[in-house]
Amino acid sequence: MDPFTLLIIVIVLAFVFDYINGFHDAANSIATIVATKVLTPFQAVLWAAFFNFIAYFISKYWFQEFKIGNTIAKSVNEDFITLEVIFAGLIAAIIWNLLTWKFGIPSSSSHTLIGGFIGAAMMHAGGFTGITGEHVIVYAKVIPIVLFIFFAPLIGMLLASIITLSILNIFKHANPKKAEKWFKKMQLVSSAMFSLGHGGNDAQKVMGIIGAAVIFYHVDAGHQDWINSPDRFNYFVDQWGWVPLLSFIIIGLGTMSGGWKIVKTMGTKITKVNSLEGVSAETAGALTLYISEFFGIPVSTTHTITGSIIGVGLTKRVSAVRWGITISLLWAWVLTIPVSAAIAAIIYTLVKLF
Numbered sequence: 078m079d080p081f082t083l084l085i086i087v088i089v090l091a092f093v094f095d096y097i098n099g100f101h102d103a104a105n106s107i108a109t110i111v112a113t114k115v116l117t118p119f120q121a122v123l124w125a126a127f128f129n130f131i132a133y134f135i136s137k138y139w140f141q142e143f144k145i146g147n148t149i150a151k152s153v154n155e156d157f158i159t160l161e162v163i164f165a166g167l168i169a170a171i172i173w174n175l176l177t178w179k180f181g182i183p184s185s186s187s188h189t190l191i192g193g194f195i196g197a198a199m200m201h202a203g204g205f206t207g208i209t210g211e212h213v214i215v216y217a218k219v220i221p222i223v224l225f226i227f228f229a230p231l232i233g234m235l236l237a238s239i240i241t242l243s244i245l246n247i248f249k250h251a252n253p254k255k256a257e258k259w260f261k262k263m264q265l266v267s268s269a270m271f272s273l274g275h276g277g278n279d280a281q282k283v284m285g286i287i288g289a290a291v292i293f294y295h296v297d298a299g300h301q302d303w304i305n306s307p308d309r310f311n312y313f314v315d316q317w318g319w320v321p322l323l324s325f326i327i328i329g330l331g332t333m334s335g336g337w338k339i340v341k342t343m344g345t346k347i348t349k350v351n352s353l354e355g356v357s358a359e360t361a362g363a364l365t366l367y368i369s370e371f372f373g374i375p376v377s378t379t380h381t382i383t384g385s386i387i388g389v390g391l392t393k394r395v396s397a398v399r400w401g402i403t404i405s406l407l408w409a410w411v412l413t414i415p416v417s418a419a420i421a422a423i424i425y426t427l428v429k430l431f
Contacts, residue, residue, distance in 0.1 A: 080294055091287045128269045130276065155289075185410060188410070240356075284320055
């Protein structure tokens, strides 16, 4: 297959993953707002999808760069990136995402994508290093991503606990009915905040993969403007400006498709939440995502909101959290990168056979 055709296939697959990511992670933004009946499921996905798209303008004009996309593009040493590597990584990520969606497991689309990318690159190189001794994985980029598998939910949990206790203290003399009505309105705001974080975080991951593919294609073809560019990812963003915009549009469309099995897990199975607690969880999750985007660290929106919901449950009592479900989720999180990497390695091997 000629390189240009394979590049087009990779870009299409990346947008397919983007769409799947949207409906797989829709639950993150809408689970509590649906569980507390502030909005119907249909209204909730429309609300979340709109703010997924609006996040494009936040990233472009407020942060003025796409740091997370840059991190993803540079998580693998460019000497070991090929279009076949990216193709295999995307197929693996799509397979794992669909499997976890089918069984209602809130796994991380982010870590699925990174695991697939790394696994295919390592198979291409023949191990952790190439024949020249260079590392396949850019550890300065990947280690913070792996650490935040644990840090993101912990930060979300801590912030949610602080926010919940603060609200309870401030409103301890409020009329319960009036307070509930007010917090239901506030949930619209907190849900929008989290959807902005979700869009800004996750749409950029697809941009990063497409960026890596486009950069490889142009450099491999000997295009001097790409070879000589001091910052190839930002050059890609300038030259292929439609990719960031379309990435945010497609993740919004995916969110509109929903992911109802995961909504049930997130909204009711971890712990029961009311409107006050929904506001706390979503606000804590949003703040965690904004912090990670500021530092350019791709985190899982799933891990973040799960930790936030657990934090809310802990403010009531430890037994309010269903730890059996939580431990199952933790296993899914830990296994996501190695399983995705293994699937990608197998797919890369099959691709090279043909």
